[in-house]
Amino acid sequence: MDLDSIECVSSSDGIDEDEIHLHHHQSEFSSTKPRNGGTNHNNSTVPSAIAPATSVHELLECPVCTNSMYPPIHQCHNGHTLCSTCKTRVHNRCPTCRQELGDIRCLALEKVAESLELPCKFYSLGCPEIFPYYSKLKHETLCDFRPYTCPYAGSECSVVGDIPFLVAHLRDDHKVDMHTGCTFNHRYVKSNPREVENATWMLTVFHCFGQYFCLHFEAFQIGTAPVYMGFLRFMGDENEARNYSYSLEVGGNGRKLIWEGMPRSVRDSHRKVRDSHDGLIIQRSMALFFSGGDRKELKLRITGRIWKEQQNPDARVSIPNMCS
Incomplete structure (x- = not known):
């Protein structure tokens, strides 16, 4: 999605499948432990x-x-x-x-x-x-050691590798914004919010709890209705992603929408996550209402945080672990 302006503030508080030709991509990998x-x-x-x-x-x-x-x-x-x-x-x-x-x-x-x-x-x-x-x-x-596909969407990037390699690839080749901390505050501005066709993803990478997370924001259509969607993906396998939760909040004019869930692993493609509607979905009419003014320009501020679920062995309940 070719957004006109993006402002980000981060606070620190398968058998029949074709084989991956490893020898053809060896230079793209950095090793795991x-x-x-x-x-x-x-x-x-x-x-x-x-x-x-x-x-x-x-x-x-x-x-x-x-x-x-x-x-x-x-x-x-x-x-x-x-x-x-x-x-x-x-x-x-x-x-x-x-x-x-x-x-x-x-x-x-x-x-x-x-x-x-x-x-x-x-x-x-x-x-x-x-x-x-x-x-x-x-x-x-x-195999848990099989390489990951580049999570950058909106392009046909075929680069694969382990997580440290892909983080460097996102930073150096895709010029993705990198932030440290588990809270975020994004402001999205678009002069023509009616343009949702051929939209590409906006991506920001966050580093917290020793892990990397991808925050996505996209415009697309559900049927004939244009919507905006934000969600988080975990740069690792699904079983590790279940250890974390996140929330997203957007609002304006005295109203707000809140989403809370678990990040999806980057093993799932961005299209699979999007089509499952597993994230904060904002109808265009509501997004323009949040934007205020004459409703001809999109101005959305999305805030959120990531936390790690910790098990209390005595109470056997999950206790959120907030980063400071």
């Missing part, structure tokens, strides 16, 4: 690679995409193999000898694959797990 030592080219500590028997694993490496091959594994008349995905990419021509591939399956190599155990493809990001050849695919779709 190290487990077994070792160093990558980003000068970040990563676990040493788990080294399987190279001869067999080299046989299972597709010469085109260099990923491990899964059935159906194809071969040409000369015995050169490649994965089924790349078979269509090379227009049915062997990438090694250029002979026509045909429809020959390499059943022997498929049988060999069934007997192997392999490390998770995210081992360089910290995952220590080893799985039977076919089981690791299911694990990798849910």
